[in-house]
Amino acid sequence: MRPFLKIVAVVGMLFxxxxxGAYTLTRYPSLVSARYTLTLATGPVGxxxxxxxxxxxxxxxxEHPLVHLVPVPTDSLSQSAKSLxxxxxxxxxxxxxxxxxxxxxTIFVLRQDGVAVLLPPEAKIExxxxxxxxxxxxxxxxxxxxxxxxxAFYGLPASDLIEMPPAEFGPALKxxxxxxxxxxxxxxxxxxxxxxxxxxxxxxxxxxxLDIAEADAIVARWPAYQSVEIKQGTYGGTxxxxxxxxxxxxxxxxxxxxxxxxxxxxxxxxxLLMTTKAKLAATLPAAAQxxxxxxxRSSLLPVHPGTLAYLNGEQESLLDQTVNxxxxxxxxxxxxxxxxxxxxxxxxLRRSNEARAKLRRVVELVRLAQVGSAEQLAAADAExxxxxxxxxxxxxxxDIQRDDFQLMERxxxxxxxxxxxxxxxxxxxxxxxxxxxxxxxx
Numbered sequence: 001m002r003p004f005l006k007i008v009a010v011v012g013m014l015f016x017x018x019x020x021g022a023y024t025l026t027r028y029p030s031l032v033s034a035r036y037t038l039t040l041a042t043g044p045v046g047x048x049x050x051x052x053x054x055x056x057x058x059x060x061x062x063e064h065p066l067v068h069l070v071p072v073p074t075d076s077l078s079q080s081a082k083s084l085x086x087x088x089x090x091x092x093x094x095x096x097x098x099x100x101x102x103x104x105x106t107i108f109v110l111r112q113d114g115v116a117v118l119l120p121p122e123a124k125i126e127x128x129x130x131x132x133x134x135x136x137x138x139x140x141x142x143x144x145x146x147x148x149x150x151x152a153f154y155g156l157p158a159s160d161l162i163e164m165p166p167a168e169f170g171p172a173l174k175x176x177x178x179x180x181x182x183x184x185x186x187x188x189x190x191x192x193x194x195x196x197x198x199x200x201x202x203x204x205x206x207x208x209x210l211d212i213a214e215a216d217a218i219v220a221r222w223p224a225y226q227s228v229e230i231k232q233g234t235y236g237g238t239x240x241x242x243x244x245x246x247x248x249x250x251x252x253x254x255x256x257x258x259x260x261x262x263x264x265x266x267x268x269x270x271x272l273l274m275t276t277k278a279k280l281a282a283t284l285p286a287a288a289q290x291x292x293x294x295x296x297r298s299s300l301l302p303v304h305p306g307t308l309a310y311l312n313g314e315q316e317s318l319l320d321q322t323v324n325x326x327x328x329x330x331x332x333x334x335x336x337x338x339x340x341x342x343x344x345x346x347x348x349l350r351r352s353n354e355a356r357a358k359l360r361r362v363v364e365l366v367r368l369a370q371v372g373s374a375e376q377l378a379a380a381d382a383e384x385x386x387x388x389x390x391x392x393x394x395x396x397x398x399d400i401q402r403d404d405f406q407l408m409e410r411x412x413x414x415x416x417x418x419x420x421x422x423x424x425x426x427x428x429x430x431x432x433x434x435x436x437x438x439x440x441x442x
Contacts, residue, residue, distance in 0.1 A: 036265050037068045041080035041092035045073045048186070048286040049093050049110050049253055055284055059276050066268050077253070090261060091269075096252040096301060097145045097224035104256035105304035107266055108273045111289040112228055114250035115146050116192045117210035118181040120173040121203050125180065128154050128212055134179035137172050138163045139195060143184040145251055149222050150182075153214065166195040170202025180210065187228060187250060188289045193235035206241070215247040223300045225249050254293075257304055266306030358387060362411060369418045374426050377419050384412050384419075 040057075042050045050073065057069045072089055074080045081100035084092035093110065094101045119125055132154060138147075138161040151158070162178060169181040181199065185191030199207040212218075215227040228250045233240035255273075257266060273290065280287035293303045295311050365380045372380065391408055394400045 036066055036262075037070060038090040038261075038265070039070045039072050039088075041072045041074050041083040041089045043074055043077050043080050043093045048190075048284075052110065052280060052284055052287045052290070053093070053255075055280050055287070056273070056276060059279065060272060067265060067272065084256060084258065087258070091255060091257050094254050094256040095145065096226070096254055097222075101224075101254055101256055101301050103259070104302075105259050105261065105266070105307075106254050106293045106301050107257050107269050107304055107307055108255040109291045109293055110253045110255055111186045111188070111286065112226065112250040112252050113143055113146070113184055114187050114192075114228055114230065114248040115143075115150055115212065116183050116185070116195070116230075116248065117212065118169065118183065118195060118199055119179075119208045119210055120199065121205040121207055123180075123208065125210065128210060128214070131180055132156060133160070135160050135162055135177065137169050137178040137181040139166045139169075139181070139183040139191060140164065141184075141191075142182065143251060146184050146225070146249065147182075149218060149225060149249065153218050153221065166191060167198050169195055170199045173199060173207075174202050186286065186289055187230055188234065189285050193241070196235065196241060206239075206243075209242045209246045211246045212248045215249050218249050225251055254301070261304065261306070263304070263306030263309060266304040267310035268306075270304075270307045270310045358390070359408075362387070362408075362415065366415060366418075369415060369422055372422075374423060377423050377426075381416055381419050381423075384416050387412055 040053065042053045044050060054071065057071055060067065060069060069091075072083065074083060077093060077095050078098065080089075080092040081094045081098040083089045084094065084104055085100045091107070092100065092104070094104065117128060117131075125131065136156065140163055142163075150156070151161075161182075162172070164172060166181075166183060169183075172178045173181060181195060183191050183195045196207060196209075209230070219225050219227045226249070228248060230242055230246050230248060232242060232245045235241045255269075257269075270292065274292065277287060277290050280290075292311055293301075293307065295303065295308055361383075365384065368376055368380055388409070391400070391405055391412075395402065395405045
C-alpha cells in the first residue's frame with residue numbers, strides 16, 4: 001500500500017474512532033463514566049428556588065447517582081437564563097417568559113407564581129375590570145412580568161397603583177385608600193396567604209379573593225404564561241382559604257437544560273426530581289410545588305425528549321442503550337471494513353498494473369537490444385538501471401515478493417549484459433571501416 005493510501009486509511013479509522021467516542025460520550029455517558037457532571041445556575045442565593053435546589057443537590061451527593069450537579073449561584077433569574085443561552089452552564093432556573101426557556105428544553109416545573117386580587121370583606125366588586133379607575137395596593141416585589149401583562153390586559157394605569165408592604169394592606173383597605181390589593185407569589189405558602197392574613201387581622205373578618213375569569217384570554221394573548229387554578233383550601237386555615245376555587249394567571253419557574261443534553265441524563269434528572277420531591281417537601285414546603293412538565297407535544301415551551309420518554313414510560317434501559325451502542329459499532333465496522341478492503345484492493349491492483357507495465361517495457365527493451373542504435377541502447381540501459389532502483393524500493397516496502405524480485409532482477413541484469421555486448425559490437429563495427437581507411441591511405 002502506498003504511503004498516501006496508508007495515511008488516508010489511518011486517518012479515516014482515527015476519525016471514525018473519534019466520532020464513535022464522541023457520540024458515546026454525549027449520547028451514552030453511562031457506558032463510559034459512572035458520573036455525569038452538570039453545572040446548574042440556581043438563581044439568587046437565599047431564594048426559595050435556590051434553597052430547594054441546594055437541598056436536592058445535597059441529596060444527590062449522598063446517593064451517588066449517575067448525575068452530579070455543580071451549583072452556580074447568580075444574581076437573578078435573568079442572569080441564570082443568560083448563563084444558559086451563553087453556554088456557560090448545562091442547566092438553569094428560568095422563567096417561562098424568558099426567551100431562554102424557548103431555546104432550551106424543560107426538565108421540571110419548580111413552581112408557579114400567580115396573581116392574587118384581594119378584596120376587603122363584603123366588597124361588591126365581582127370582576128377585575130371593575131377595578132379600572134380605582135386606587136389599588138401593590139405589594140412590593142410584585143412580579144414585573146405579571147404586572148405588565150395584568151395591567152395591560154385590564155387597562156389599569158400605573159398612577160392608580162400604590163406600592164406598599166403587604167402588612168399595610170389591611171389598614172389601607174380599611175381606610176378606603178385603596179379598593180383592592182394585588183400580590184404575586186407561589187401557588188402555595190408564601191406572600192399570597194400572608195397578605196390574606198394581614199387583611200383579616202385588620203378587619204377581624206375574612207377578606208375574599210377575586211376570580212380572574214379572563215385568565216384564558218390573557219394566556220391566549222401572552223402564551224408564555226399559564227392559566228391556573230388555586231384550588232379550594234390550598235392555603236389551609238379554619239375555615240379553609242380560598243373558600244372556592246379561583247382562576248388566575250401564573251408565570252412558571254422552570255428547570256431548563258441546553259438542547260444538546262443527552263436524553264438519558266435528562267430522564268435521570270426527571271426521575272430523581274420525582275423521587276426526592278416528597279422528601280424535600282418534608283423540610284422545605286416550597287418543594288411541594290414542584291411538578292412534572294406537561295407531556296403534550298404541542299406545548300409552547302419544548303420539553304426535553306428524555307424527560308418525555310421517562311414520563312411516558314418510554315425511556316430506554318441501560319441494557320437497551322448498550323445493545324444499541326454495540327449495534328452502532330457493528331454498523332460502523334461494516335461500513336469501514338469494505339472501505340478499507342476496497343482501498344487495499346485498489347492499491348494492490350495499482351501495484352499489479354505498475355508491475356505489468358514494467359514487465360511489458362522490459363520485453364520492448366529486449367527487442368530494442370537487438371536492433372537499436374547506440375544512443376537508444378544507452379537510454380535503455382539507463383532506464384533499466386531506474387527499474388532496478390524501483391524494484392529495490394518495492395522490495396523494501398514489502399509490495400513485491402522476494403521471488404518476484406529475484407526473477408525481475410535476473411531478467412534486467414541479463415538484458416543489461418546483452419545491451420552492453422551489443423554496444424561493444426556496434427563500437428567495434430564502427431571502428432573497422434575507419435581502420436581500413438587508415439591502412440589504405442598509408
